[in-house]
Amino acid sequence: MIIYLRILSHEAEDFVKEVAIDDTLTFADLHNCIQETLAYDATQMASFFTTDSDWNKEMEITLFDMSDSGSDAIKVMQETLISDFLYEEGQRLLYVYDFFSERAFFMEVIQIANGNLEKPNFYRNEGKAPEQIMIGDITDDIKGSSYHDFEDEFDGSLDSMKFDELDNLDNDINFDELADQY
Template sequence: MIHHYHVTSEREESFSLDFEIQADATFAQLMDLLIDTLDFDPASIGMFYICDDRWQNVGQVAHSDFFESDAGNQYEIEKTRLEDLLDDTGARMRYLYDFFEDRYLRLQLVKIHSGSLSSPQIISLEGKKPRQTDPDEFVGGLGGDVLSIDTPLGMMDEAFDEELFNADELSSDSFSIVDEE
């Protein structure tokens, strides 16, 4: 069986992607297709959320190291096949491709038909591709220069804008000190 998916972006309104993939492909193979097609960083962590008809999460497909305790049903990305969780036309999922900015792609299964493919097939790709946040760009955007593991501790204070943290706004009422014996 072959699954035909339509993909849109929550951030890039002009973007759309249609592709076909074997129904017995794993979610890891699907993620590889998305990474290759959209020029995402293959070292970045991604995960899928199985959704109901209102795009609410009802399950999670990820590497077991990244399971969230409140995500509902959890499935391993390397072992779970598309057909195991998505067997009806209209089935929905979201792919979290950017943890820093909480960016998702929406995927909807629009057609299931018989046949086989030797590899996934891109049917159409339109609009501006969504982009992932570069971790260095994200840290640098917090108010200072890009930080690295080699940045001296004194320079880290200088790298952040003082407006992000105001010690005068802290109240001792919200803290408690526990004496350990």
């Protein structure tokens, strides 16, 4: 059977992808196809989640097995066939591609047809994909911060050591003399 999936992003309104995949392939095949098509780094952590009709997460299908006890609530992409979870129109998935910021694509089965495919095929590619990882927001916050931005968080305990005064310290330390003392 061929499963047809529509992929949408809440970050990019014009982003619409549709992919056809044989149900005998694995979720790893689907993951790799998405990553390649969007020019993402396929080694980054990612997971599929089956969901109910309101997008509430149910079963996780993860790239790497990180569970301690082999939980039944977590499957591994490489070992999980598409047919294990996708078999009727209207089924929904979340594809978390930015694990640390929990950014995801919304996926829905839009059609099922008889036939076979050797590999997944994107047949609709509209819009620009969002960036894979959003680190810039964090680094911009840090770069724009100064000692004074954090001073209130420490209840003034930093008053005794002003970082601005570090430049005034005598940097002419003779390490040879110090070593001789010990």
